[in-house]
Amino acid sequence: MTEQSPTSGPITDGPADPEHDTTAAYALDRSYVAALTRRVVSSSGRTHAVFSPIGGAPLAHVPQSTPADVAGAFARARTAQAAWAATSLDDRAAALLRLHDLLLDRQEELIDLVVWESGKARKDAYLEVAHLALTARYYARTAHEHLDTRRVGGMFPLLTRAEVHRVPKGVVGIISPWNYPLSMALCDGLPALLAGNAVVAKPDAQTMLTALLAAQLLDEAGFPPELWQVVAGPGPEIGGAVVGAADYVCFTGSTATGRLIARQCGDRLIGCSLELGGKNPMLVLRDADVHRAADGAVRGVFANAGQLCVSMERLFVADQVYDRFVDAFVSRTRAMTLGASHDWTVDMGSLISQAQLDTVAAHVEDAVAKGATVLCGGTARPDLGPFVFEPTVLEGVTADMECFARETFGPVVALYRFHSEDEAVARANDGTYGLNASIYTRDAARGRALARRIRCGTVNVNEPYGATFGSLGAPMGGMRESGTGRRQGAEGVLRYTEAQSVATQRLVPIAPMFGMSEENHAKVMTGALRLLDKLGRA
Template sequence: MEVVPTLDLMHYFASNTAKLLQPTTIDIGQYGLMGRSSQVVYKPLGVIGIISPWNFPWATPLDEVVMALMAGNAAIVKPSELTSLTALKIADVFRQARLPEGLLEVLTGDGSTGAALIDSPVDKIMFTGSVETGKHVAEAAAKHLTPVVLELGGKDPMIVLDDANIDNAARAAIWGGFCNSGQACASIERLYVHESIAKAFTEKVVSETAALKQGATTSEEIDVGAMTNERQLHIVEDHLRDAVERGAKVLIGGKRINEKQGWFHEPTVVVDVDHSMKLMREETVGPLLPIMTFKTDDEAIKLANDSIFGLTACVFTTDISRGRKLAERIEAGTVMVNEVVYTHALAQTPWGGVKQSGYGRTHGRLGLLEMVTPQHIHVNSFPSVADVWWFRYTKPARQLFRGLAKHFTTGSLIEAVPLLPQMLRRLFEKR
């Protein structure tokens, strides 16, 4: 899930960065007729600080390192203290590739190390992590006016419409909910199904979940592995306990597995849930799949948008036009139709959220633009001719300005034609 997409991203930016960061010419209207031209060029920021999480310890920092380097910057990576060795391996890979010294450094440590990085004179911070930590990062960076990209939590909804392919949508739901043991910010954590197909859909989800194999081995037969840390396992248990106490029903799974080789929780499907429950409001990051029903498209959209988060969402339907229209009504940085989770693996497309899922983007051209600063270059191609608005203001000049004001008010080129002789006199008069 991490290596192949990252290789693809490397190839993409190696082949396309020069094109994506080409200077952009701006149409400046009538000023162009006066020998003026404007361009935007893109310059490296300098040093990019990258603070990355534990759940995708290879792909998240490496993708951002690649974009930073390709845009002409240096990068400093501060990984989660739970995944320090992975970040050090990233640095080793670049060292073996003969990246010049000083362009990539890794700082290992706890939150105090991250705080020191933010307090340093880096030129931008790319942070991926929780909402609460993201708020602290933004506050600390603001003291130095250091710009920040925040990729924070998600509580991503999946809407299954009445015309959806039930079997395919069910398979998508369990992969979206349980891949990486549900430990992705884009995991499906809220599932809304039209009431007319809810019974058949839920039965299919349960049967597909029952077929999953879970364990600590790296065997290809294993579908779902362990959770990364015990703290996250406790959050899963807390959310599930809260839901059951409020009337939810567990259809399959629902408990920790006493596995000596890691922290395991069964893939769990829950029904009879509502938005008063933690597992429908707070980010879980674990293998819980709660299912609610809806009657109308409008109700589905209302439920999907009833969240402080807005990272990704998805709609399943056989009517693509209907799916697109509903997608545009959902408050999320990415909305997929008949797909789940995976667009972080697309180097070409932007990644990021709205609301408390953060701001700014990684990946694609928008992500690359986060690694540069735009500079406007304006050129006057007539270096020996004074501008008409420069001092001094003679009587003919004042008459010209009144005419120009009228022209700019109406936007009529016809009204501007009589002003051309006055313009020429003004350009060449002695001042």
């Protein structure tokens, strides 16, 4: 289902517990790792070796699940869900607030583990903690707003009472990616828990330890342990079992895998939300503050070494400011500090794997071979880490180049001039994706108006992605081939519920009374409808 993470090592028959593995010096305390990996539902006796992008240090042997393990996880989750759904909404919200505090209290431990597993810069790892804490607090504080039973207008005033309940789906299957191993491991599941569901989670193979620590924090926050089950294994082996047993599926990953999951969910007549690929544009208008736009572009392009679904890969800059913007952007890019370490001073960290490094290098080499110009960057830096690649700015990218329309998912961006805003919008909308966009202008109202013309699920004005991503009341997701469904906001929790309408009729039936004929009943109903319209009733 999800792609096997190529940074991870081979699947073997052991050892399941790295505490007893003496073949290598592990980067993490082996008893600590063993305690985390015991949370995986596994009976196979097989393990998956995981190594860090920081120097290739061994991290763990993660136990692997079988389809039978997945079935068992869903069975236990269903039992736990029945009791959890009967728990009051206030108690569920209180558990989220306890989790919020635990995340902030344990942030150093969480950040360390994220950096070890992903190789990202420490500042980027901190943002995962912050986003997850925001998510927990937002849904705890808005629980009643989203999930309380709601009275709606009945068919006849005073005679018909109608209300809508939000009923949990049951057990949600969550398949999460490696690029944001903490935030993506939990952020989609927290509203599912709040709504009364259980979760079976399948995190990516490379970042299992972070996901397992997150599950441990759920236990410590007071969520029933069997409410959140974790399974591990290659997508082709157990991904289908997760989709086949879930009552709803939440997936973040590639468009190709998203299509497969959508077909499987369609066959079962269950819902799914899919956040998929993107080729996100940034527009720098002629009235933009060039230095502010250049600062934003550095964040928007190179955060997490470009391994961010909402990061920018295409920069469209107005003729009037193009040269000044390029000078400011390139100079800032060249000044970035790179590395694969836990140091707070690193501006951009490592790519996740050799496969990711190969893709980035291939896109740059292809562009250069076909005539593109490298304004800065363009090469791997093995002296800094096995998968470090320089932040790269390209000019002269054309439609025959791999990086023109295909998602690179790395620290590479292409610059383009535009002559009119209509042209800029048309080029931003070109292609099949529609996840995130950014507009820089001194006229915020003009930027917001232009945003409505861009076919993306989120558009940020004078910010690359953080304004929408950090505004938890704002839904986040993609249009077109960037996916379906939304996380965050009301949509982020209501997707895990069924709407149940209950109506109670008083005094008279909605049918002929006192021997009235159907014809006369129709006349009475018509008169009542006209009266309700004159009274302004919906």
